[in-house]
Amino acid sequence: MTASVGAARASVRRRRRSSAVVLLVALAATGVLWAAFAPRGTAQDTADANEAVRAGRALYLQGCSSCHGVNAQGGNQAPSLVGVGSAAVDFQVGTGRMPLAAPGAQAKRKDPIYDQTQIDQLAAYVGSLGGGPKKPVITSAALDDADLAHGGELYRANCAQCHQATGAGAPLTYGKYAPDLGKATPTQIVEAMRTGPESMPVFGPGQIDNADATAIAKYVRHLSEAPSAGGDALGKYGPVPEGLLAWLVGIGGLLAVCLWIGARQKV
Ligand code: HEC
Ligand code: HEC
Known part of the structure; x- marks a missing residue:
């Protein structure tokens, strides 16, 4: 009698223990699955991206909107920037072409007036208007x-x-x-x-x-x-300055030698 009660209690304990193990395994599996599939850092990334777009729009309104329009829609001074993409902004501002000082035949390369953080913000704003090539990453x-x-x-x-x-x-x-x-x-x-x-x-x-x-x-x-293999590259303008140098130094030098010999013989 006591033996069978003891056996029943032991089996209840075993059952309780095994359901606790099942629960633990299930919890652990959920944790692993969550860690594997949970969206990672999205909230923070989106916040950072939004912040860059906001900062970029502020810079844009100050430095670019007079020509490109308040909403980058373009105007009679400059083309629309909707759809040109972050690559175009990084190129134009990073090479100092933009902001254009004065309309001319062609925007020149200058020292950029914005630092890289500001350029990235301007690019994020223009990129957020949609479309266009993204700034390439070249490691x-x-x-x-x-x-x-x-x-x-x-x-x-x-x-x-x-x-x-x-x-x-x-x-x-x-x-x-x-x-x-x-x-x-x-x-x-x-x-x-x-x-x-x-x-x-x-x-x-x-x-x-x-x-x-x-x-x-x-x-x-x-x-x-x-480094140039053939000595001084003469501005790398090709055969014309190289030929000119040969004429001036080579033939000019020979003439000088002839004149010198002629001058000596008269004496
Ligand atoms: C004085 C007027 C003026 C200002 C200010 C100006 N731009 Fe421009 N921008 C132009 C003109 C004109 C062009 C087209 C001619 C060219 O590409 O050189 C142009 C072209 C561009 C392009 C190339 C568009 C394409 O189709 O690829 C980008 C990008 C650009 N500007 C960005 C900017 C940004 C960003 C700023 C502010 C930091 C700015 N610009 C300020 C006049 C201006
Ligand atoms: C039809 C003539 C033409 C061809 C072909 C051409 N380019 Fe250009 N390239 C230009 C012009 C014009 C500019 C100046 C644009 C401006 O100032 O807005 C330029 C500008 C550039 C610049 C910017 C230079 C700087 O210091 O700011 C680079 C880099 C460049 N080209 C690379 C290339 C490469 C690489 C190729 C070939 C895959 C190429 N180009 C083909 C005409 C050409």
Whole structure:
């Protein structure tokens, strides 16, 4: 009798203990699942992004709205910025082209008047208006991995007709010019391709994918950083100044020697 009561109590205890184990396992599983699938940090990220857009709009109203319109809709002074994307803003403001001081034939590269945080805020505001290419992210690892020789082939096929084989730039029609590429950063080089400033054509990702664009950026940096193999590059203007130098120094020098010999013989 006592033995069977004891056995019944023991089985109740076992059952209680096993349901506690099941409960614990279930709780732990829920925790693991939650950790795996819970949306991470979204609330904070959205708040940060909203803050950047707000700060960017304030900067925009102060520095850009007089030409581009209060809502970036454009006007008779400047084009609309709706849909140009954060890449265009990062390029235009990062290269100091914007804010445009005075309307001219072409916006020039200058020292930027905004710092990178402010540029990112302006880009976030214009980006929030929708559409357009996003500011590219080019890591130094991606640059290291990029194929320099392939970048050179693509550069000669797509860019050299305007910017010259050496990247020194050249005049175009109507007072416009393709600028020297010596100061552009890899990010700015890809941004120029993606946004096509002024009379430069757009090279979209369908035409030149991100890996190829990085390779071109690597090659353009290589053009201005690599030491010149043939001594002084004479401004990299190509055969004309080199020929001129040969004429002046070479033939001029020979003439000087002839005159010197002639002068000596008379004595
Ligand atoms: C004095 C007038 C003026 C001011 C101020 C100005 N812009 Fe512009 N902006 C222009 C004109 C004109 C163009 C078109 C010509 C060009 O691209 O050089 C332009 C072009 C642009 C473009 C290129 C649009 C495209 O289609 O790719 C961007 C981006 C831009 N501006 C951003 C800004 C930002 C941001 C500011 C403020 C920091 C600013 N601009 C201030 C006149 C102005
Ligand atoms: C049809 C002529 C043309 C072609 C082709 C062209 N560009 Fe340009 N590029 C321009 C012009 C014009 C500008 C100046 C735009 C401005 O000032 O708003 C420019 C500006 C740039 C800049 C900005 C330079 C700086 O220091 O601010 C970069 C970088 C650039 N181009 C890279 C390229 C690359 C890379 C290619 C080839 C994939 C290319 N371009 C093809 C005409 C051209």
